[in-house]
Amino acid sequence: MNFKILKKSKISNARLGFLETEHGVVETPCLVPVATQAVVKTLESKEVEETKSQILISNTFWLHLRPGEKIVEKAGGIHKFMNWKRALMTDSAGFQVFSLGFGKDFGVTKFLGKGMENKKSIGAASQPKSVKITYDGVYFRSPINGDELFLGPKESIKIQEKLGADIIFAFDECTPPLADYNYIKKSLDKTHRWAKLCLKAKKSKQAIFGIVQGSEFKDLREESAKFINSLNFDGFGIGGDLWREKGGTNKILNWVIPNLNEKKPRHMLGVGYLENIEDIIKSGIDLFDCTVPTHYARRGIAFTSEGKLNLKQQKFFKKREPLDKDCICNVCLNYKKDYISHLLKAGEITALKLLTFHNLYYFNTFVEKIRADIKNNKI
RNA sequence: GGGCGUGUGGCUGAGCAGCAAAGGCAUCAGACUGUAAAUCUGACGGGUUCUACCCUUCGCAGGUGCAAGUCCUGCCGCGCCCA
Numbered sequence: 518m519n520f521k522i523l524k525k526s527k528i529s530n531a532r533l534g535f536l537e538t539e540h541g542v543v544e545t546p547c548l549v550p551v552a553t554q555a556v557v558k559t560l561e562s563k564e565v566e567e568t569k570s571q572i573l574i575s576n577t578f579w580l581h582l583r584p585g586e587k588i589v590e591k592a593g594g595i596h597k598f599m600n601w602k603r604a605l606m607t608d609s610a611g612f613q614v615f616s617l618g619f620g621k622d623f624g625v626t627k628f629l630g631k632g633m634e635n636k637k638s639i640g641a642a643s644q645p646k647s648v649k650i651t652y653d654g655v656y657f658r659s660p661i662n663g664d665e666l667f668l669g670p671k672e673s674i675k676i677q678e679k680l681g682a683d684i685i686f687a688f689d690e691c692t693p694p695l696a697d698y699n700y701i702k703k704s705l706d707k708t709h710r711w712a713k714l715c716l717k718a719k720k721s722k723q724a725i726f727g728i729v730q731g732s733e734f735k736d737l738r739e740e741s742a743k744f745i746n747s748l749n750f751d752g753f754g755i756g757g758d759l760w761r762e763k764g765g766t767n768k769i770l771n772w773v774i775p776n777l778n779e780k781k782p783r784h785m786l787g788v789g790y791l792e793n794i795e796d797i798i799k800s801g802i803d804l805f806d807c808t809v810p811t812h813y814a815r816r817g818i819a820f821t822s823e824g825k826l827n828l829k830q831q832k833f834f835k836k837r838e839p840l841d842k843d844c845i846c847n848v849c850l851n852y853k854k855d856y857i858s859h860l861l862k863a864g865e866i867t868a869l870k871l872l873t874f875h876n877l878y879y880f881n882t883f884v885e886k887i888r889a890d891i892k893n894n895k896i
Numbered sequence: 897g898g899g900c901g902u903g904u905g906g907c908u909g910a911g912c913a914g915c916a917a918a919g920g921c922a923u924c925a926g927a928c929u930g931u932a933a934a935u936c937u938g939a940c941g942g943g944u945u946c947u948a949c950c951c952u953u954c955g956c957a958g959g960u961g962c963a964a965g966u967c968c969u970g971c972c973g974c975g976c977c978c979a
Contacts, residue, residue, distance in 0.1 A: 553931050574930070612930045621932085628929065660932045691930070728930090756930060766929095787930035808931050815934050816927095831923075861934095862922095869934050 518683060518724035518751055520782045520803075526891050530774065530801035533891045536572075536782055538604040538683040538724075540596060543571045545782065546798045546891075548789060548884050549606065549806035550877055554579050555589070555599040557811055557877070559870040562601040567847065568877035569885065571603055572683075574806045577676050578610035578668070582659055586679035594681030605682040606806075609673045609715075611689035611708075611728065611756065612787065614655050618645030619693035627787065628761040629694035629733075641699035650690060652707060670714035678721045686754055687715040689728040691786075694758035701732040709744050716748055724751035726784055732758050733765070735772050742776035753777050755802075756786040766793060770800035791820060791883065798887055799896060810880045814872035817861050820879050826854075828872070833858035846878035 524533040534545035550557050550565065552573040557565045565573065575595060580586060592598035595605055615627060622645050625633075649656040654669020668676075673688035689708040692701055712727045719725055727750035731737035745753060755773055759766045766788060777783060782803045789797075789807025797805060810820065817829040821841035826833070828840075836854035848857075848871045860868035890896040 549930090551931060558931080559934080576931080579931085606930095608930050613932095616930090617932075626929070686930080689930095754930075759929085761929095784930090790929060793929075805930090807929055808933085809929055812928070812931060812933065812935095817934090818928095864934080866934065 520752065520780070522780070524891060526799075526896060527894070529799040529896055531799050531887075531891050531896050532801065532803065533888060534782065534803055536604070536803070538572075540602060540604045540683055541571070543604050543804075544888060545803040546884060546887060547571055547804050548794075548810075548880050549574045549784075549804055550811060551806055551808045552599070552601075554583070555595060557873070558815065559811075559866070559873045560877075562599055564874060565601070565877070566603065568874055569881035570877060572606065572804070573601060573603075574606040574608055575599075575680070575682065576608050576610070576613075577673055577680065578608075578613040578657075580607075580680060581610070581668075581676050582661055582666075586676045590679040590681070596681070604684070606684040606726075606784075607677045607680050607682040607686065608786075608806075609677065609686040609688040609728075610655075610668050611673075611686065612691045613657065614648060614650060614689075615691035615693055615758075617657060617660065618648035618650070619643075619695070622646050623693065623695060625694060627691060627694060627758040629758065630761060633695065637695055637697040639693055639696040639700050641697070641703050643696075643700060650704075650707070652710070654688075654711075655690075670711040671718040674715050674718040674725075678719070678723065681721075682723065684724045684726060684752070685719075687712045687725060687727045687750070689730060689754075689756060692730055692732050692757045694732075696732065696758070698734055698737075701730070701734060701737055705730055705737055705741055709741070712745060712748055712750075716750070726750055726752040726754045726782075728754040728756045728786070729773050729777075730757040731769075731773075733760055733769065738769055738772040739776055742773040746777050750781070752782040752784060754784045754786050759788070764796075767796050767800050770797060770802065774801045789880070791880070794880075794884065795887060795896070798884075798891075810876035811873050814876045815869045817868070817872065818876075819857075819872055820876050828854065828858045828861050828868070830858075840872075840875050841879065844875065844879060844882070846875050846882075848872075848875040848878070 519537040521535040536543040549572050550570050553576040555575050589598045647658050657666050670688045677685040688711050690704050708730045727745040729741045729745050731741040785802045785805040819826045819840045833854045839849040
């Protein structure tokens with residue numbers, strides 16, 4: 518992998534870049550659609566490419582469980598396995614430490630919800646119910662059959678090497694938003710130790726990104742950024758829990774990014790509401806993955822220039838018009854709201870596919886415009 | 897004409913003496929940010945001083961009960977069977 522910065526904005530920290538991989542070039546800033554189980558749900562790889570997607574992120578945890586990395590390796594790697602010809606990343610399973618652990622126990626996302634600011638109930642010694650986090654790695658239970666499985670830095674890297682994505686991530690702990698300072702500090706020690714072990718374990722030529730943690734604590738975020746930056750990673754992931762409040766994410770980025778080598782790409786993990794995207798790019802983010810466009814599509818929601826539309830609402834039966842009048846995606850050129858709404862209400866899976874396609878196209882076009890704005894000195 | 901059965905909220909469908917009345921569907925609203933996610937949550941007769949109270953409801957009209965959607969009588973509608 519090779520990263521070139523084509524232009525740095527003079528009015529923000531945004532930058533325009535070029536990420537070269539063995540599977541083509543990624544123009545940054547760029548949205549990375551999520552293909553957890555080696556598929557962007559509802560779409561085939563060719564269709565994903567037609568949404569202007571340049572790079573996808575798949576998942577170590579889920580592919581390890583099913584079908585198992587050996588199957589993917591035998592197929593010739595994940596690109597061939599899923600017939601995706603462009604760039605690919607794999608997440609390390611660090612997010613599942615949270616989502617299957619405290620996330621599940623408390624029913625929370627990694628964004629601190631309203632009114633939860635003072636409920637820091639996770640102390641340094643806390644453990645989630647169905648996941649055990651140790652100094653060496655994490656004991657999970659398979660959500661599929663209950664089997665115990667252990668994943669540590671070495672295991673995650675070995676799996677990711679077999680999967681064979683262009684870019685892999687270090688194994689980390691995505692921290693829960695309800696954790697107190699002491700928990701985060703202790704967790705950071707593990708994430709940092711694992712980061713070193715990941716670099717040591719990696720034998721492949723794949724690029725590897727180290728992940729900065731530290732939750733909402735300035736000193737820990739800075740410490741983490743400096744530490745991860747000191748190691749020999751090819752790029753950076755910025756992860757963990759974030760404030761939900763407006764500007765919270767950017768506050769964290771402003772602590773972290775100045776401490777990262779500016780020549781290396783920066784990936785914001787799991788952020789990307791439409792209203793977040795411009796801000797994180799202005800803070801200096803080059804890549805970001807988010808389930809929102811695909812996930813919301815399967816809830817019946819279309820992102821448009823008029824805002825979010827919930828196509829399940831009866832009123833759309835009467836709308837003989839495209840999802841977005843300015844969109845020129847395949848869906849908007851060929852189908853109208855009344856039809857998509859009908860498919861959705863009738864429980865037809867094609868509705869989910871059409872919405873997924875449109876949303877990805879819409880998000881990618883949105884980011885494409887931001888790239889143009891950086892180029893034209895507007896951002 | 898006779899016999900049996902049935903009539904419940906937008907629909908469907910439980911309840912067969914203590915109910916504003918289960919489920920489901922539909923509708924409306926909310927949630928979702930490195931995906932255990934084609935999911936989950938809430939409202940769904942009306943009103944108010946809304947973790948409580950009031951009013952109106954189970955084909956129609958009477959009756960028996962402290963109490964009736966639930967029992968009895970008649971009527972109306974629908975279904976099946978026999979003439």
